[in-house]
Amino acid sequence: MGANLSAFFSGLTWSDRSNWSSGSSSLQSKPSLGDLPEGCVALVLGYLDPPEICKLARLNRAFRGASWADFVWESKLPYNYQILVTKVFGELPGDLGKREIYARLCRTNTFDGDTKKVWLHKSTGGVCLSIASKGLAITGIDDRRYWNHIPTEESRFFTAAYLQQIWWFEVDGEVEFPFPMGTYSLFFRLQLGRTSKRFGRRVCNTEHVHGWEIKPVQFQLWTSDGQHAASKCFLNETGKWNYYHVGDFVVDNNNSPTQIKFSMTQIDCTHTKGGLCLDSVVIYPSEFRERLKRF
Structure with a gap:
């Protein structure tokens, strides 16, 4: 499913994306991806790989907001990510989101x-x-x-x-x-x-x-x-x-x-x-x- 979604979105033209982002007059009478609730978008993003999630975050505001949902990134983190964080960093700010934790763990940490x-x-x-x-x-x-x-x-x-x-x-x-x-x-x-x-x-x-x-x-x-x-x-x-x-x-x-x-x-x-x-x-x-x- 993730591969099919990725192939679909990668085939969109920038004109399509602009229309969805801005809600152009030609599409105002029809539902578009920009009308999707952020929670629904987050559920879809959960099926994709992290690079694909970050790429789709550029589509519009709903996708951008959904790409920061904690439950999306918690499913991408290792099961024992809290132990990994303690081992590698010692301690991280308690209010750090799961996407930021994933990004920091993806860096080369010495x-x-x-x-x-x-x-x-x-x-x-x-x-x-x-x-x-x-x-x-x-x-x-x-x-x-x-x-x-x-x-x-x-x-x-x-x-x-x-x-x-x-x-x-x-x-x-x-x-x-x-x-x-x-x-x-x-x-x-x-x-x-x-x-x-x-x-x-x-x-x-x-x-x-x-x-x-x-x-x-x-x-x-x-x-x-x-x-x-x-x-x-x-x-x-x-x-x-x-x-x-x-x-x-x-x-x-x-x-x-x-x-x-x-x-x-x-x-x-x-x-x-x-x-x-x-x-x-x-x-x-x-x-x-x-x-x-x-x-």
Whole structure:
């Protein structure tokens, strides 16, 4: 139903919309959308996705007023949005409407010492979370012979961990967060090679890239309720950020936080490996899994 309504309204000309908004003389004798009670309009908007609601709010006064109805936006917010608000913001003004709460949660919100970012997907309301490389436990990170933190505009955090060379490669992390009920996928965002700008063009230096084709990297995750997932993968594509899928986990309780531990290892010490950029770990609703794999 939402798709049909959206298709109908998107086909309206600006002349139609102007007539409905102003009540032109040619239409005064006939009922129009501008005559609909605001409450009825709000009921219709409840079937649409948030971007469609905001688009239709420009039609006329009735649609604009209906687009702010709390019950419309409460149906778009996660069931445990109040817990999310407390986790991310600490506290919000008590008179804040549900639409404004939704809008604030859709922004990229930083917490936990600027090492984590969380936001709602604007269309679906799904919770997405990203953990910076500085929020992970990386073996050898304090020794500049092995690792360096480098600035980059290609990261949400504007920094990434760059590995020059190491024998024992191990990255661990954990997060505890009140994810709403659903299935989630966890990824490492990685790139072989170090990118920079030269004369305004993106270039990738791959001189340190080696060792990843000999043995696969192992990824694992564990949850506080006993779930476990593991995968293996050779790293072989240079000059491009890729999302490496670790596994999925299910949240079946809206009222308590879920703790997730995860790791990425290649600890075969018969050879060194290097030239890897580690940006972040991301957790998305699993419905986006295939989309991320294409990037």
